[in-house]
Amino acid sequence: MWHSKITLDKLFFINYSLSMDFFKNPQKLKQLLEMSEELPLAVQNYPSRGQTSIQKLYQTKYGKLFLKKVSDRNHQECRINVKSGTLAERESWAHQLASALGLNTPRMMLLDSLTTVQYWLDIPDAHHFITDQGPLTFDSQNVFECACFDWLTGQIDRHDANYLYDFVHQKIILIDSAHAFLEWDGSLPHYLQIFEASSLGAVSEKQYVPFLDKIGTVISKLQELVPLRSIAEQDALHRRAHRLLNIKSIFDVIKFYRKSL
Amino acid sequence: MTPFQKTPFKISFPSDKERLNLFMNTVQLCIQTPIDDWKMQDPNTLLLFFRTAPKRDKGLDFVTKLVDGTWNEKRNILTFNNFKNISWAQLMNFLMLSRLNEENMKALAKMDAQYRPFVRKLFGGEERNTDEPLETPEQVSRFIFSCVEKQNMTLRKLADKSDLSQVSLSKFKTGNDIRLSSLLRILKALGLKITIEK
Numbered sequence: 001m002w003h004s005k006i007t008l009d010k011l012f013f014i015n016y017s018l019s020m021d022f023f024k025n026p027q028k029l030k031q032l033l034e035m036s037e038e039l040p041l042a043v044q045n046y047p048s049r050g051q052t053s054i055q056k057l058y059q060t061k062y063g064k065l066f067l068k069k070v071s072d073r074n075h076q077e078c079r080i081n082v083k084s085g086t087l088a089e090r091e092s093w094a095h096q097l098a099s100a101l102g103l104n105t106p107r108m109m110l111l112d113s114l115t116t117v118q119y120w121l122d123i124p125d126a127h128h129f130i131t132d133q134g135p136l137t138f139d140s141q142n143v144f145e146c147a148c149f150d151w152l153t154g155q156i157d158r159h160d161a162n163y164l165y166d167f168v169h170q171k172i173i174l175i176d177s178a179h180a181f182l183e184w185d186g187s188l189p190h191y192l193q194i195f196e197a198s199s200l201g202a203v204s205e206k207q208y209v210p211f212l213d214k215i216g217t218v219i220s221k222l223q224e225l226v227p228l229r230s231i232a233e234q235d236a237l238h239r240r241a242h243r244l245l246n247i248k249s250i251f252d253v254i255k256f257y258r259k260s261l
Numbered sequence: 262m263t264p265f266q267k268t269p270f271k272i273s274f275p276s277d278k279e280r281l282n283l284f285m286n287t288v289q290l291c292i293q294t295p296i297d298d299w300k301m302q303d304p305n306t307l308l309l310f311f312r313t314a315p316k317r318d319k320g321l322d323f324v325t326k327l328v329d330g331t332w333n334e335k336r337n338i339l340t341f342n343n344f345k346n347i348s349w350a351q352l353m354n355f356l357m358l359s360r361l362n363e364e365n366m367k368a369l370a371k372m373d374a375q376y377r378p379f380v381r382k383l384f385g386g387e388e389r390n391t392d393e394p395l396e397t398p399e400q401v402s403r404f405i406f407s408c409v410e411k412q413n414m415t416l417r418k419l420a421d422k423s424d425l426s427q428v429s430l431s432k433f434k435t436g437n438d439i440r441l442s443s444l445l446r447i448l449k450a451l452g453l454k455i456t457i458e459k
Contacts, residue, residue: 037293039293039295040289040295040296059293122360122362122365123360123365124357124358124360128357128358129358132354132357132358133354133358133372133373167358167365167368167369167372168364168365168368
């Protein structure tokens, strides 16, 4: 008997279909949250969400939704140009860009300039998987897509708790992508560091990914998808996008970070 | 001693309070009903207090089953029995990684034998979980002849139905290798189907 399994793609699709209406309308989303039961995030210490000022988890009829409000302190300490885009806006734009590129990230909506609501996935982050269980097994195409995305967005905060590890399908899922779209380039994501160390052959393999074609298409819509208000940040985003057009392998992305190569 | 060590550890309140807190955080992450408080009644019994009666909380049902829990419905208290005899480090990892999502739990059991007893407890009772991979001829043989036994089928009847000799079947029963075409005939005779997954 062949088992039919709900893949992650289907899961996102189901969530997307069911929630189409309320994820388009902040008022409907607020109403949905008000009607839903708030779940305890943890009794005491877990999960730690750093400097986020408000975080709430809701059980709705469409699944768990996570509300996150960023704090002034977070903007200040990370030197975020709020006039160009708050952390919440940046996270929401990162999600829009990921969707346009066909990259699975938990569906998200900007509730106001400081608050986002997103699907909560019951999947461990990479930190927990590595600590509790063992090394990650990667899907190189998935890593390639995530690496392109993180380079494009200039992500500066992709540590091991900022991506989930779906060990059922052996894929990583990027979360907490708010620290992005700055003038300077991002920093080498954690998963790329361990992928390079553990998958020597695959790092240089040529990737045939429709994703690269999509980057070409998305460039013309960048301003619409990521409406940064700073010209310098816009320029930096376009510059990074154009550099991606000629890459072929994961190592090509790693080279962008190693400026001497 | 780290909270993630693989060997069972004993919790003696209050010196291991921090470890107990960590465990309770992990439980809370997997269930919907808010935990109000907890208390070690004695070294073998842990009590969990809830503000309200749980409503349709599949995670809590799973936890209850995993720890041989008993409910005091009047007071909304869940008692973890045999606290000393459970490998809490393993259970904590299991909860943290699977979040008691069925697909995650079964994948974990496939990936790592240490989690199989938990999955058996939840889905398979004492029987073998059908999602566990069969990786050697001996495992396939054991599985098939356990099905023969359950169907009260004699070796002769199986030989008739599969059009194989009793000698071949006996050899297979003792763990010898078998031709793929013969295996498929046996499966057909028993009404079993094979699943191949990447």
